Amino acid sequence: MKKEFEVSDMVCNHCVESVTKACKSVEGVTDVNVNLDDKKAVVEGDFNEADIIKAIDEIGFEATVK
Secondary structure, X not given: OEEEEEEEOOOOHHHHHHHHXXXXXXXXXXXXXXXXXOOEXXXXXXXXXXXXXXXXXXXXXXXXXX
């Protein structure tokens, strides 16, 4: 499965690294591509969408399924 999430409040490359790490920590995720300009994260694998949103929320960003 491949899902796109909108991630608000990202302003720098450190934000991108944090969101990438958070997404990769979710069980079943095989690949993550975070784009600062578009403020989105594309996540691939066999995962629960709610777990991705929770992981991103826990590091201080707001995520929604795009």
